[in-house]
Amino acid sequence: MAMAAMYTVGDAVGWTIMGGVDYRKWADHKDFYVGDTLVFKYSNQYHNVKQVSQKDFLSCNTTSPIATYMTGSDFITLKRTSHYYLLCGFPGHCEAGQKFEILVTPTSLRRTPSTVLSPSPSPSDDETSTITFTSTAPPLYSSNFFLAFKFLVFYLVLTGFFF
Structure with a gap:
């Protein structure tokens, strides 16, 4: 049985607009499954995390989020199969690239270390x-x-x- 994974968003740089992280590329190279956890590390004076709809994600609209996280050390467990759209709600940050989307798939599809x-x-x-x-x-x-x-x-x- 495969274990759930924990991903620090932006790796060592974290969740920021100053570190030159391409969050879309960061997310594109990972497989996300139900039960995995996203860890957001950031200064809550300058950033937050908002889960939004696809429409709001595409337009960087932060006025009606599905969920908002503001602690600076947020752990978001992916509880269902779905697209997740995440962005920073501070003005201009989403437009500057502080956003990404992921597709969460069922745990039963998790890859194992070897194919038998x-x-x-x-x-x-x-x-x-x-x-x-x-x-x-x-x-x-x-x-x-x-x-x-x-x-x-x-x-x-x-x-x-x-x-």
Whole structure:
């Protein structure tokens, strides 16, 4: 069973407009699942965190937030599958790039450290002998070529082609 992850928004720089963090890129390189936590570290004299609708996110409208966080050390646990739209509500900060959106997916889709392949049960004598494979986790590599190559090698080893 995979553990929930904790992400410090902006990593070591935190939640600010002064650190040169591209929050969109920061979020794009991560997978977020139900149960994960976002940690916002910032000076609450100059920043806050607002969860807003997609429409308000796109226009940097902070007048009707879904939720507002102002402590300077906020822990936001992602409790449901959904798009989350987060921004700083201080004037001009959203427009300067202090915002990001994420898609939270079900915990059941969380990637595991390795992909385990197992053959389906052996067909009986009167069935066709087609071998199918199932994966217990999504592939860790995005290259379809690499995944196809792994399946081919596994199939050839399984059928005794190399021996």
